[in-house]
Amino acid sequence: MLNKEVKKRFLYFTITVMFSSVAYYFSTGIYNCWFLTWLAPIPLFIYALEATTASVVFASMTTYLIGFSSGIFAYSNTIIPISILVYGNIINAILFTILLVLFRYMVLQKEHWAWSFIFASGWTALEFITSQHSPAGTIDSIAYTQVFNLPMIQIASITGIWGITFLLLLVPAGMVLSLYYRKNSKLCLKTIVLPISILILTLIFGLYRLNVPAQGPSVKIGMASISMSMEELRSRGQQQEAEKIISRYIHCINLLSRSGAEVILLPEKIINLNLNEQPKLLQLLADAAHNNQITLITGLSIQDDSKLYNSAYLFSPKGEYVLKYDKQHLLPFSEGSYTPGQELNIRDLEGMGMWGIAICKDMDFEEPSRGYSQRGINLLFVPALDFKADALLHARIAIMRGVEGNYAVARAAQWGLLSLSSNKGNIIEMASNDTEKGDVLLIGEIKLDQGKSIYGRFGDWFGYFSEGLFIFLLLLFSLSKRKSNDDST
Incomplete structure (x- = not known):
């Protein structure tokens, strides 16, 4: 018994x-x-x-x-x-x-x-x-x-x-x-x-x-992520390898531009760049934006004098660098030598609302995302890296941040997902960067809303x-x- x-x-x-x-x-x-x-x-x-x-x-x-x-x-x-x-x-x-x-x-x-x-x-x-x-x-x-x-x-x-x-x-x-x-x-x-x-x-x-229904304008966004091994990623600071990477991305930019993309987003840290020694590399990206008459946002690892930054640059259709954002939440154990950013950076475009930039791990935190919501952005661009297995884990966090803050989110990961989501969490477009499939391009059109939310205001x-x-x-x-x-x- x-x-x-x-x-x-x-x-x-x-x-x-x-x-x-x-x-x-x-x-x-x-x-x-x-x-x-x-x-x-x-x-x-x-x-x-x-x-x-x-x-x-x-x-x-x-x-x-x-x-x-x-x-x-x-x-x-x-x-x-x-x-x-x-x-x-x-x-x-x-x-x-x-x-x-x-x-x-x-x-x-x-x-x-x-x-x-x-x-x-x-x-x-x-x-x-x-x-x-x-x-x-x-x-x-x-x-x-x-x-x-x-x-x-x-x-x-x-x-x-x-x-x-x-x-x-x-x-x-x-x-x-x-x-x-x-x-x-x-x-x-x-x-x-x-x-x-x-x-x-x-x-x-x-x-x-x-x-x-969304009340704002529509914008056509393109994203690109080239296939890259870990060895290539580690050598992206060498002049020859960096030029090769930028050349591949410029080819992607040209293709996306011809498909009608008005704004193009590239992943986090696509190359390591010393501003004092390699200004030509930055100019190549600016020229790509100018030649295609698009707004270009890309992640770069920047050596500026004695400091190292994980940054995102925004180039206007005129080929001018108009905005730089430095990653605030750095990855433990790998970005200890980087200097964290402290400020939000917003691009105010007449007729298109306000756009913001965050980088990869920043989206795991309520700030800077909520700060952007308070300032009324209607679109957030997120260059990212990821590590393949955590692709969906990180992509869904970024989508949720957009719902919290009432803004659309465009996120491009080197080894993860490229995703475009609305302020309500609707996925407009999503693609996976699988190295076996080669370079990945994504393009989608999204109607923007007004930005700001109750959560953004009251935290x-x-x-x-x-x-x-x-x-x-x-x-x-x-x-x-x-x-x-x-x-x-």
Whole structure:
């Protein structure tokens, strides 16, 4: 009999961990099956209310470490040490488990409809706090799994990604808790009504925003990324190799221009350039913009006297260099010798609105993206690098930044995706740079909107709200438990 009970518990544990792990694995990282993110925590929440504390801890840790490993393995191919990535994943798994055990404890100790908010507010607060201090910024947020769920992500224009994270955990927790309270119909109804109502209102807002037509002008944007091995990338500072790379890109620029591109974007750090010794190389790019009568934006690694910058240059159709942006968030372990930028740079074009520039990893953070939104840009250009395996991970972050800030995003990665997305997250065009396929060209026309958003204006108010709600729920639990103890005595 005891043996049967042990087998039954083990089977229950295995099914729970397998379902939640697989759902998280295929909804996060490189797979992006967004609907699974909503289902993933349900078995864990059910298990937390029925199993022992020790079993819940083990199930939670195992689920997180397996389920979120797709992102870890994607980045293991980059220059970030895998040991650091694994360490961060373990810390997150511990925090996830603490919140799940807290949810279990509160529900089992005192019945209340509000406990469905404890895990959602706690995890949202943790994501928010981590993003303020982590060198990876917001990259770990589960909100990015919803990039292709267009009605849902529109709420980011008000709450930032934090509102999405909150809902992804609130709705499953509310469903499980209402099921747990099913014998008390009144409490069951109170538990589920608010989470479902919030979800419905969010979707209504999303559908409304998606159907509001853009009010601004249209612009035709071209992007190019030439196939390049790691050896070629490392030698792009040599004069002969740099000239060869620029020559290939000028050929791409000519092709895109003949196809009607008005603006052309190239990837991050296409060559290493010493301004004092190689001014001719910069002039070649300026001439390409002038000869084709296009606006050209390209990423360059710039040696200027004793300082090294990861920069993006904007050349006007007149062949003039009119704007330079320096990358603010440099990649750890590989860009330590670079000087970070401090300023936003905006190009104000009469009749076309205002355009901004950010570079690759800048998009993993809320700034400079939110600063651009505050200034009302309607189009952001992003030269990028990427490392093949993280292509979708980084592209979807840039798309979400555009929804938050209410501007279109054009992003060209050397070893990733070339993507053009609207201020609502609609993907206008997307292409992958696979070295086996040779050079990649992309061209698309996008209608711009007005720029600015509620999130751009008020910032991370929902992150602070989640912190406050979590603390309030802990106080509410403490007071209600003390009241129950007083009544019993």
